[in-house]
Amino acid sequence: MHKSAAWPLAWLYAGLVVYASCYPFVDWRDQGIAPWEFLFAPMARYWTGFDVGINILGYVPLGALLTLGALRTRRNRHPLGGAVLVALLLSLAMEALQSYLPARVPSREDFLLNTLGAALGATGALLLERLGAIDRWSRVRARWFVPNSRGGVVLLALWPVALLFPAPVPLGLGQVLERVGQALADWLSDTPYLHWLPARDAELTALAPGTEMLCVALGLLIPCLLGFGIVRQLARRLVLVLVLALLAVAVTALSAALSWGPLHAWAWLDLPAQWGLLAGTLFGLGLAFSPWRASAALALVVLGLYISVLNQAPESPYFAQTLQHWEQGRFIRFHGLAQWLGWLWPYGALVYLLAQLGRRREEN
Known part of the structure; x- marks a missing residue:
């Protein structure tokens, strides 16, 4: 078995x-x-x-x-x-x-x-x-991979699929808080519980180039740190970082080609995205030397920062138009998997890392 x-x-x-x-x-x-x-x-x-x-x-x-x-x-x-x-x-x-x-x-x-x-x-x-x-x-x-690595392998296998759904920020997964808040507001409308929801003081503003670069770097670093928990040998960790970086570029380009046409496959690769990919790759290679427990703990911190910063980015009109194209056109067949994975993948990784730290602490 x-x-x-x-x-x-x-x-x-x-x-x-x-x-x-x-x-x-x-x-x-x-x-x-x-x-x-x-x-x-x-x-x-x-x-x-x-x-x-x-x-x-x-x-x-x-x-x-x-x-x-x-x-x-x-x-x-x-x-x-x-x-x-x-x-x-x-x-x-x-x-x-x-x-x-x-x-x-x-x-x-x-x-x-x-x-x-x-x-x-x-x-x-x-x-x-x-x-x-x-x-x-x-x-x-x-x-x-180490024994009992099934959950990590599944998450790494799903990560490229999650990137297929277009996002306002390259490698930006988990941007759901605004949608959840709006859905709760619609659901609780005409009830006294509507006032329980936190009110936003100001509209979301576009991310600065430096913040966008940080999101891209963290978006690449998170699967690397996740992989370090199930891949132990240093040489294989280095290979994993490079493979994930290549997958990030290839799948994001494919997503852009599906969304806006083949001529615009590289429109997302602006200067902040380039520096973010480079920084994420270099940090991943440098952290490949860390033990798995340190990698998992750092991944939790990085995930928290990533989700917090990314959910401060608004959806642009171009992004809304892209979503309409995916939801109403032929991409409806792929809409469910890519969209839900893009929303939920970081939170699934968060739960997995917490479970791994708890389980291995009990084993020790």
Whole structure:
């Protein structure tokens, strides 16, 4: 029996599927049709290659992760069939739920393509296992990471995905306090509890270039410090810092290209961002020599500073326009995962670091 990072990733991905299938979660009502009626409806007239591809590809990771989790933990004698069955039932439930959402159209073709995607993902994972790739990954993981590192590995794997969603500040994750405050104000409006919320004395102002540089540097340094808790050898820590720096640049450029077009892929890389990336990389390389406990404690301090400073940045009109493009255009399929990860990743890292410090203190 092994603890596999595939299980938490599979649960997170299933949550994404639920979010993307039921978005925008408004105007729920009974439309007078049975939830299973889509199974017997005529075939849709209009289809695009994007629709076919995204319905297949959207379930490939789910099938692969479910199969990998079953293979690693030996919980299922038929991992491929079990993974396809779970994905099939999930897709069936999502299409049935869409019959209560006027903004969504349940489709038998979507259901069949989703199941096909899960079967392809499960088959690919099983084939990799038969070829020995899973065992080789297990040996690589044992060399690179400490035991019980599943949570840290999952967080590091999710960090590039979180960066895909556009942010007002490069590498700016966790900017949710203003949204939470506004949501609470809307929810508590016309109630006496509205006055319990803290009042803002002044509007948020744009971050100064030096503050933006600090946010970028901290945004890169945090995953480095998180990685130092699960990677012990100095040489591998140095490699990890460089890989994370390259990922930060590549994924942020991809996000900009998706948001504003390929010609603007490097529009975010202004002087503060350049200096911030350089400072974050240099600090990461320098702190690679620190013990894991010091790295975890410093990561907690850096996270607190990062979240505090970043949430002082306002959302520009250009950023609001970008969000509308993501939420209403084709990116709706990726909107859920990237947005929620971008909001919650720093807070998940905070909880993980606190848990690790507490658990290892008890072990000692």
